[in-house]
Amino acid sequence: xxxxxxxxxxxxxxxxxxxxxxxxxxxxxxxxxxxxxxxxxxxxxxxxxxxxxxxxxxxxxxxxxxxxxxxxxxxxxxxxxxxxxxxxxxxxxxxxxxxxxxxxxxxxxxxxxxxxxxxxxxxxxxxxxxxxxxxxxxxxxxxxxxxxxxxxxxxxxxxxxxxxxxxxxxxxxxxxxxxxxxxxxxxxxxxxxxxxxxxxxxxxxxxxxxxxxxxxxxxxxxxxxxxxxxxxxxxxxxxxxxxxxxxxxxx
Numbered sequence: 083x084x085x086x087x088x089x090x091x092x093x094x095x096x097x098x099x100x101x102x103x104x105x106x107x108x109x110x111x112x113x114x115x116x117x118x119x120x121x122x123x124x125x126x127x128x129x130x131x132x133x134x135x136x137x138x139x140x141x142x143x144x145x146x147x148x149x150x151x152x153x154x155x156x157x158x159x160x161x162x163x164x165x166x167x168x169x170x171x172x173x174x175x176x177x178x179x180x181x182x183x184x185x186x187x188x189x190x191x192x193x194x195x196x197x198x199x200x201x202x203x204x205x206x207x208x209x210x211x212x213x214x215x216x217x218x219x220x221x222x223x224x225x226x227x228x229x230x231x232x233x234x235x236x237x238x239x240x241x242x243x244x245x246x247x248x249x250x251x252x253x254x255x256x257x258x259x260x261x262x263x264x265x266x267x268x269x270x271x272x273x274x275x276x277x278x279x280x281x282x283x284x285x286x287x288x289x290x291x292x293x294x295x296x297x298x299x300x301x302x303x304x305x306x307x308x309x310x311x312x313x314x315x316x317x318x319x320x321x322x323x324x325x326x327x328x329x330x331x332x333x
Contacts, residue, residue, distance in 0.1 A: 087311065088113030091165045093209065095148050095201070096175030098123035101222065103130050104300035105172055105307050107137075112308065114170065116308050117139040118137065119267045119269040121147060123177065140164070140213030148175050148201035149193075154170055158208040167211045168310050172220040177236075183235035190236055198240035202247055206255070206262075210306030215259030220310050221248050222303075225326060240265075247320050261319050268326030270298045302327075 092109045096102040097118035106116045107130070116134050120127040120143060127143035134141035142164045146157035161168075178194040180185060203219050209219075223245050225231070226238030245264050252262040289296055306325040309315060324330050 084111075085113040087170075090114045090169035090311075091117065091167055092170035092172065092311075093161065093168050093205075094172040094174060095119040095146075095208045096121075097172075098127035098130055098143070101267070101300045101303045102172070103268070104175045104304035105174065106141075108301070108304040108308050109132060109170065109311065110137050110139045110141070113139075113286070114167065117165060117168075118139070118143045119146050119148065119157060119175065120154065121145065122157040129262045132192055132249070141222040148173075148204060149196035151204045151207075154201075154204040154208050158212075164211075166212070167214060168209045168216050168315075171205060171209050171213070171217070171219045172307060173205055173219070175201065176222065178237035178240065179210065180233040180237075182233060184311070186236050194240040195243060197302065198237065199243040199247055202251070203242060208253060210258070212261070213258070213260050216316075217260045218311050218315075219248075219255070219260060219262040220307050221262075221264045222246075223322060225266060225268055225324075225330065227266060227322075240260065246323070249320050256319065261310075263310055263318055263320065264322040265303065265310070266322050266324050266326070267303045267306075268292065268298050268324075268329045270300060270303060291332045292326070293328055293332070296327075 094102050094106050097106045098120040104279045110116050118127050118130055131141040131143050144157050147153040177197045179190045223241045225232045227241035227245050248262050248264045257317050
């Protein structure tokens, strides 16, 4: 294990499973202490905490609904009982409904937008006072922000909104020395993908067009997040970084 992130604290939403879990472990392996935010996966979150503590890092799990500003504020109060700063903020929690756009409701729209886009604004608003110069905010998007994917219309729209918000936040936070970026991941083989009715088709098409010849894993995405946390990435600001094994350039 390296110590390049030693002394830093990372707050990761959706940190109990999938990409969030992989990111928590990756950053802990390189020296960071970790705050895990979960919604309804308390047992899994505590398991991740135990894994991080086994690496010799400090870790805590906190429950919050990131779509609700009051819940985020309450979560941050708990955070302050354990840590005094946030050097890395990873907005990874996401949710939504997999249906054609014409079968969706206003409630579905708000659900997707508030959880996948507005949540970032809640998090940054509450975290900013604890973020010193040199800190990094990383939001997780997807290829659906720019491509039409069956049954993904509202989620894709929320991810596009997220990317636009990141660009604006990067300007607003630049004077405070805080970088804001997005990672747009390709098809990642996670538990969440099992809810897609066309999962096998998505995996097969991605494997055939990916320059790596395979779908992404949560660890692949965690590696990309880690790279954006490094001092060497200090001039990457307001960008959507495509981590898709070349899928987007193949047609």
